[in-house]
Amino acid sequence: GAGVSQSPRYKVAKRGQDVALRCDPISGHVSLFWYQQALGQGPEFLTYFQNEAQLDKSGLPSDRFFAERPEGSVSTLKIQRTQQEDSAVYLCASRGQIDTQYFGPGTRLTVL
Amino acid sequence: GNSVTQMEGPVTLSEEAFLTINCTYTATGYPSLFWYVQYPGEGLQLLLKATKADDKGSNKGFEATYRKETTSFHLEKGSVQVSDSAVYFCAQDHNTNAGKSTFGDGTTLTVKP
Numbered sequence: 001g002a003g004v005s006q007s008p009r010y011k012v013a014k015r016g017q018d019v020a021l022r023c024d025p026i027s028g029h030v031s032l033f034w035y036q037q038a039l040g041q042g043p044e045f046l047t048y049f050q051n052e053a054q055l056d057k058s059g060l061p062s063d064r065f066f067a068e069r070p071e072g073s074v075s076t077l078k079i080q081r082t083q084q085e086d087s088a089v090y091l092c093a094s095r096g097q098i099d100t101q102y103f104g105p106g107t108r109l110t111v112l
Numbered sequence: 113g114n115s116v117t118q119m120e121g122p123v124t125l126s127e128e129a130f131l132t133i134n135c136t137y138t139a140t141g142y143p144s145l146f147w148y149v150q151y152p153g154e155g156l157q158l159l160l161k162a163t164k165a166d167d168k169g170s171n172k173g174f175e176a177t178y179r180k181e182t183t184s185f186h187l188e189k190g191s192v193q194v195s196d197s198a199v200y201f202c203a204q205d206h207n208t209n210a211g212k213s214t215f216g217d218g219t220t221l222t223v224k225p
Binding site: 033035040041042043044045048056059091093100101102103104105106 | 116148154155156157158161201203212213214215216217218
């Protein structure tokens with residue numbers, strides 16, 4: 001079946017703009033994760049949902065970052081008043097019953 | 113806290129050479145361990161995993177053994193191909209916290225013909 005999809009694939013924002021990044025997980029996957037991957041580094045955990053409940057948001061770097069998954073399927077990561085240090089690839093992953101996470105292709109955000 | 117340290121790159125090998133990419137971890141409890149691969153222009157893909165001590169994960173000729181005594185999960189392949197050129201990430205799951213993963217910084221492998 002279809003894998004995890006993310007949109008847009010690329011986003012350029014001017015400093016101070018708000019952005020919204022979308023993740024469509026694999027159908028039926030209960031768990032959904034967001035990661036931030038800076039250039040040349042491994043992904044860093046941002047937040048985790050189980051169905052519609054956000055159970056862990058300890059990785060969100062500031063209160064400008066907000067994530068939601070209102071119906072337990074599609075998730076949106078919103079970044080308000082973007083800063084240059086927000087430039088990164090944002091990865092979404094979903095997981096079913098076993099411990100394997102399936103990653104989407106990512107959204108590359110560039111803040112000018 | 114939980115962390116993953118992997119061999120710094122980049123690594124350049126000739127085709128058919130033997131590959132080792134080192135990975136060590138620190139963790140409370142007994143995490144699951146993973147190797148992911150990221151081919152140019154593509155997303156992260158799970159390469160192999162091991163869920164308990166002494167387990168060996170294997171896929172596409174790659175292997176890694178979960179060594180609790182040395183807290184290591186080194187990736188090996190006996191004969192690399194040009195198509196193996198990619199970035200490899202070692203990761204662990206925090207099995208006490210809904211399975212969020214901690215990743216190493218990645219090792220870039222280039223295989224030359």
